[in-house]
Amino acid sequence: MSRDNVLVSAQWAEENLTTPGIVFVEVDEDTAAYDRNHIPGAVKLDWKTDLQDAVRRDFVNRAQFSALLSERGIGNNDIVILYGGNNNWFAAYAYWYFKLYGHLDVRLLDGGRKKWELDDRPLSSDAVKRDATNYEAKSPDNSIRAFRDDVVNSIGAENLVDVRSPDEYSGRLLAPAHLPQEQSQRAGHIPTALSVPWSKAANADGTFKSDDELRELYGEAGLDGSKSTIAYCRIGERSSHTWFVLRELLGHAQVRNYDGSWTEYGSLVGVPIALGDEPGKIEVDA
Amino acid sequence: MSALAQHQQVAAGCGAPDQAAPLPASVDLTKETVITGVVNVDGAAVSGAYVRLLDSSGEFTAEVVTSPEGVFRFFAAPGTWTLRALARAGEGSTEVTATNGQNDVVVNLAD
Structure with a gap:
């Protein structure tokens, strides 16, 4: 896996704004950002209204996704360049989603909207x-998608990576700090999960760190490269960023994103939870 | 998809709140620790600045973009936090010891 196949620079993007066969797509946490302004020629995908089922908590199905991309004018053979705000969280989520539905050539704009603006x-x-x-x-x-039973079964057996901020991991905060903290789920993390905040994989301008820096980051965190990995956060968008790093940049073979993440796990009845800054141990019934 | 998952509500998203808007009525200031303020350069508000909230160990906790009025807002917890702003006009940072309720901060940018 080479980052040239999955990542484009802002300079490359600006030189290819009108190249046929390349489609720029903005996916933002702030879904109004595109409407204020966007990269010339880019179309918009709304991570919530376009990519989530309106009733059940799940993705749109294959037919709905096909209809959505057809309507936005995206072809199967187009090179799709995804970008967005918040250090590409939701663009990375869309990248993973495009991969889930088998799009051939999809890439992230390194640094996303932030670097483009700066x-x-x-x-x-x-x-x-x-x-x-x-x-x-x-x-x-x-x-490439983990469900809750996969996650419960992976405790103590596979790599679990919690990519939220240290305060969310420990249970001191329940949501990323740009959102109100009153939440229905319990605080904490999945026992044995390593804490590697997504932000450690990015530079201040939102671009990804170098492959060597990334290898060092996950090596020091104790990620066992011989095991498969599940990444999670609160709703699966920050963990898409880490999924992208581990699978697409570092080439780890088996990496899954748990899109249910803490809003699901922290609401499940009967599952173990660890509090504090340490990963915690597997619970053994007395 | 199991029955359990089907019965769970669609999760509230990470949809970034409008930074300029007044606090939503649902926000309970007796429970929330709100850190809010403005990013300035030479006394003028800076819109579109990227503001990061760093915890007491310097680790990234959240990031927002300032409103047209230069305003940002975070929902944190009581404790010591650092705010770091980055914009084309420059960079700046400031520290705040936050308590329950609303904590007002100004971040000044320098080249």
Whole structure:
């Protein structure tokens, strides 16, 4: 795996804004950001209304995803360049989602919207309309998606990586600190999960650290490269960022993203939870 | 998809609140520790600045973008925090010891 196949620089992106066969797609936490301005020619995907089922807590299905990309004018053979705010959290989530549905060539804009803005590169508020396509999504590749039973079974057996902030991991905070803290789920983390905040994988301008720095980061954290890994956060978007690092940049073979994450795990009845800054041990019934 | 998962509600997202908006009525200031303020350069508010909240060990906790009025807001916990702002106009940081309720802070940028 080479980062050239999965990541593009802001400079490359600016030189390829009008290249046929390349589609820029903005996916933001702040879903109004695109409407204020966006990279010229980019289309928008709303992580909530476009990518989540409106009733059940799950993704849109294969037919819905096919219809969505067809309507936005994205073809099966297009190179999709994803970017967004908040250090590409939701763009990374969309990247993982595009991979789940088997898109052939999808890449992240390194640094996302933040680096683009700090570089003072062009932004436009013009409406963007692309001709519709006949997109055909593949069957979902659940080898990159972890469900709650996978997570419970992995405690003490596989790598679990908690990518939230240290205060969320320890149980001192229940949500990332730009959101109100009153939440229904319990605080803490999954026992045996390593704490490696997603932010350690990124530079201040939102770009990814070098492969050597990333290898050192997860090596020092004690991630056992011979085991498979499940990454989680609160709702699965920050852990997509780490999933991208481990699988797409470092080439780890088996990495899954747990999109249920803490909002699901912290609400389950009967599962073990660890509090504090240490990973914690496997509970043994007396 | 199991029945259990089907019965769970759609999770409240990480949707970034509008930084300029007044505190939502649902926010209980007797329970929340709100750190809010403005980013300035030469006394003028800076919109579109990236503001990070760092914990007492210097670790990243959250990041928001300032509103057109230069305003940012975090929901933290009582304790010592560092706010670090980054914008085209420069960088700046300041420390705050926050308590329950609203804590007001100003971050000044320098080249």
